[in-house]
Amino acid sequence: MSLPLPPNVSQAQFAAALGKFRDAIGNRWVFDSEDEVLLYRDGYSPLRDEPEELLPSAALAPQNVEEVQAIVRIANEFKIPLFPVSTGKNLGYGGSSPNLSGSIVVDLKRMNKIIEVDDRRHFCIVEPGVSYFDLYRHIQDNKLKVWIDCPDPGWGSVVGNSLDHGVGYTYGHHRDHFGNHCGMEVVLANGEVMRTGMGAMPGSKTWGEYKYGYGPTVDGLFAQGNFGIVTKMGFWLMPEPEAYISGTVSVPKRQDLIPLVDVVNYLEHTGTIGMPNYGSPLDVLMTDSETREFVLRPDITDAEFDRLAADRNLASWTCELQFYGAKQSVKANWEAAQTRLAAAIPGCTFKLNNEFRFPMTPEQQEAVHQKNALGIPSMLIFSQGARSDLNPTPGDGHLWFASVIPKSGEAIFEAQKVYAKASHELGLPPVFSPFAFPWTWMYRAFVMISGLPVSRTDMDANKRNRKLFSAFIKAGAEAGYGEYRAPPAFQDQVSDTYSFNSHVLRRFTETMKDAVDPNGIFAPGRGGIWPKHLREKRK
């Protein structure tokens, strides 16, 4: 396989640029041989081994801000696009591959300093190479009284996850990893270092505490955008609570989902509970072909769904509620939640699941099944795709299709139908069944998410799933849903759906892009934003 060159850059110019990069950061940290550069291809690429596969031309691994600045200046000189990654673990959303083939990856893994963790004011400031595991171990080793909120899996970058609008599993705003950040340091396209929020004030003592500083906030440009290379970020942390309990409410009828969501919304938005986890005990029935055929009939009624549940003594829906706080208040809140739910939904039942006290010993942490609810990073999510007794022929990864829908039971039912119809129109079985339930990482919206499989060897399957992914984006947009995140191959299409007033939002950001990054060196195409001279690349 031959590696691509950066667009409009000759082999001689490329070699000259690599020489300058070597002088700037050291020969060891300039990767240009095929075997080294291919380590940066997206392990879950839906375009693997096809001519359109997004591949870098080289990779650079600076160890400090000054080296990042030097890289940016050289890239400007040669007009070579750079694609920064923090740790490159954004699997399912592109991994470490660029949006534009021939870009040079700037791998920030070596910039891995934990600059500060404050367990009295509850914030941290970290570099991009710090993973959730690193930050967690630092907190544990130093017996600090704070929790992190981590995504699945936990090996990704705290900064990188935030910059792709990543999400987690604990309490309220902590789950919104970009919303929960507080100040950043960025290397701009001209090589200058900028700090935002209170970091913009020399000598400020509140970088990790007050995010706005003074004047317009520009932090959003650096998330799912291509306006700079973020080299430090502050984040708010959650104080370690005294106690946690979780309990599950089960409701008997299909339409009970509507009041269930309403009451759980109330509990969550009043701060009573952390992340609610919805479920459908009927979903397992989809593995039985006869039942599957029965429930996939377009004319199936709610009464038939209810009979299906009653005949098997199963609940139609469940929701796990999680309580964090003082040991007295978590129990009181669990009781109050039961009272409110019982008043709204006849026949609902309750079960207490877990009760924990903190701090936990390492042995207790290891014994916890639902680690992410307690901010304990793990890799257990890989169980869902890896080989197992239930999954004897695993795929080679997946593309996350993640659609933001309203936080209501009605919206869940509608989204199930919208996406089932999109699958049906392509002659494919539904990815979202009538029992599909939303994920609740976002504090104020639901996400209907599914991992469409990718293969390292079956290009036909990849083509089929790319087509389905595109069809889902289109069907979702027609129904009023948008994706919150997408793999590079689909970022233009997703960006296209945010088209109010003739794409004024994208025109606005691209006007800024041309002004502050005139050579278009930062991640052309990321977030659907293309620099002027490469705008024809938009798919």
Place this chain on the structure above:
Amino acid sequence: MKLTLSIVALVSGLLMSSHAQARTPEATKIQKGKKVYDYWCATCHAPSTANSKYPGTEALKAKYEGSLPGALAQRTDLSADVVKYFVRNGVSVMPQFRKTEVDDADLEAISAYLTRNNRP
């Protein structure tokens, strides 16, 4: 009592020191390999417990249907080439690892650790 403790500390210090002097380059490499393995690999490949079913371990258990241990560190049949291949190429849902994560010296050390119990 204090004197006893001091003597114990002195003796154990001497023992550790002589042990360190006796450590072979291979033993040092294995020790480094375990450290790198614990950081990068064990999060998926550690022995499973009741509530922590490590995905890499469970995948290999399913693949070999119990004929080989699921946890990599318990294997005695791995070769350095096999370890290198999977670290640099990945397999199934496991992606490849870059040199900023596991450099070539780390990879050699991981191989030394995972092949430490192989029969000659």
